[in-house]
Amino acid sequence: MYRTRVQSRSAGRPTRDDVAKHANISGATVSRVLSGRTDLSISPETRARVLEAAEKLGYRPNPAARALTSGRTGLVGLWMSFDYSRYRGQVVDHLRTVLSQTELALAVTDVDKEYTTVHSFDRPLRVPVDGIIAFDNSASIEAFAREHDRLAPNIPFVSMGAYWSEAQSFVGVDLRAGADEAMEHLLSTGRRRISYMAPWTSDLIDSGPRYEAYIGKMGAAGLPTSTIAFERVSYALIKEALVQRHDAGTLPEAILCMNDDVAIAASYVLEGLGVKTGQDVALVGFDGIEETEHCPCPITTVRQPVEEMCSLTYQFLQSQMNDSTAPPRQRILKPELVIRESTRG
Amino acid sequence: MYRTRVQSRSAGRPTRDDVAKHANISGATVSRVLSGRTDLSISPETRARVLEAAEKLGYRPNPAARALTSGRTGLVGLWMSFDYSRYRGQVVDHLRTVLSQTELALAVTDVDKEYTTVHSFDRPLRVPVDGIIAFDNSASIEAFAREHDRLAPNIPFVSMGAYWSEAQSFVGVDLRAGADEAMEHLLSTGRRRISYMAPWTSDLIDSGPRYEAYIGKMGAAGLPTSTIAFERVSYALIKEALVQRHDAGTLPEAILCMNDDVAIAASYVLEGLGVKTGQDVALVGFDGIEETEHCPCPITTVRQPVEEMCSLTYQFLQSQMNDSTAPPRQRILKPELVIRESTRG
DNA sequence: TTGTACGCGTTATCAC
DNA sequence: GTGATAACGCGTACAA
16 A cells, blocks of 8 residues: 555645645744634734645645644544444434534545454554444444454544444443343234344344343243344345245244344235234334334334434543543443334234 | 644554564564455464464554555545435445445545635645545536646546536546437427526536536527526425425426426425426426436436446546546536426427 | 654664 | 654643
């Protein structure tokens, strides 16, 4: 990657001292004007000269140089999986909103399963950030956490969501509690043949709070378990999995779906098969995206406290960024079981 | 932002020379080993010593210093709006896939309407990138383009999607052609009262290829136009807008929806109102997300060539990054009208 | 209020 | 094959 020195990058691009020369002033003063600090006094006249010269030359401070010398970049890194879910989209949106009211900018980078095995966070670490928010990396979060002190020492780190690192600051969502509640709800409505549905390409297929709640509650009730696996979240693949069960006559009375996107897709598939959601097969989703409420058959879901999660996370991160000796702050939020038609029937 | 020097950032964090001292070797050699260059010869023994020392100290090269001196960061910036649509999620996913096969990492930053008016791309520009991909910033793309040479000179820039800058490299999608085709299709099936549906908080409400195709084709046919506006993409708000039309008895025979998410939501709302999608009201969406195919009433859509768009964009960007004097490359792709039940009835 | 000079941590050149 | 050393562009003590 560093094969050749890149002349073109800086060639022709004006530097602070070019502006200084143009304005008949020292480079230091250019810095003073352009760093936007209000605590320094500069004569209005020189300020104007500097601004004019900078404008004329089209000068932009080099962010790398700034970062190197100041130790700050004004960036917050959001580390997450780019596997899309509407819930993730919603979280990014909220976080953006929170940060837009500060001076910080958000840089989102992909952290997927690759990193868990390779144990190299090389790519995400290329983004020079003042703080890191790690969101819901079910697989990688463990690696993150364990390696944080080694990989990104002194970079404030907050994990957020259903998976977190105990070692640092975190805002967790106790999805286990929510999943337990959902299972109890299903069992209390008399369902016995209950399946768990998740993609087999993800860890969720046999681990994590949702899976464990499912296994735990079924075991406690003395009921056999069964998993409906599909390759990845896609209507066609979800349909394939359900049709197979349907044709084999082994559709359960209820399905605990790994998230709302899956639950919604499942409800459409079942409808297409002439199976009534809520009556013939109950469905439960996770996350609480808006669409669950407006489906033909509104879907019971375990809603995550997105707003609170995001704003707390920012508070925790900010306190670490302001004072790196501040103790980590930790909080666990409860999700909310929202009961709708899909489990009432 | 640069009020105080941040000691803590570098304090305690080992540098190249710490590793050098620890390995009884010079700093230069540490660099040579750790920059992963294969064209330099280093004795296996010292290489081992360096790696061991680096591992032991938990040394991580400082990305800012690297960037400053080498002129490269290994980062590609993806500038887009964080207003979510499933299509956007899909595009990010594809781009990730393309880049994962290279040495580059992706840093996604939000560019929304704010920047258009403020004319400051301060925040996105904080991320030190080797190249920029600007995706579908309907409003900001104009500002991007005009200011690029001033704001980010020498940083290769490719605009991608339905909006692009003529000045630089781009991979455009001729949504106008697709929208024209969709309108012709609607008109050819005998529909006359056709509405356009978009959020009034977006430029799409009264500009852009979709709107212009709508206005153009209706005008040419001598038909009156009408817009169904809603605040933003949300099932509840879309429902509100449609119910109002329904109650007033002014539902059209067809609706050209700004994207698939809106079309899908509309079809559910109409279904709830007892209005048959495809028969009573035809629907057309844009983008071609998978879900349009699997709705209760599959939806006609103008499918964007996501794969081709992403891989071409990467090629264009790469050629600029390898040789900044290379001429910009430009390509316009055609979307594909996919006709389904929602316009057949 | 402004200028001088140093250092941030790295890569690259040029000796050895 | 390895070691000095000069940049890279900027922020900021310190001096003026």
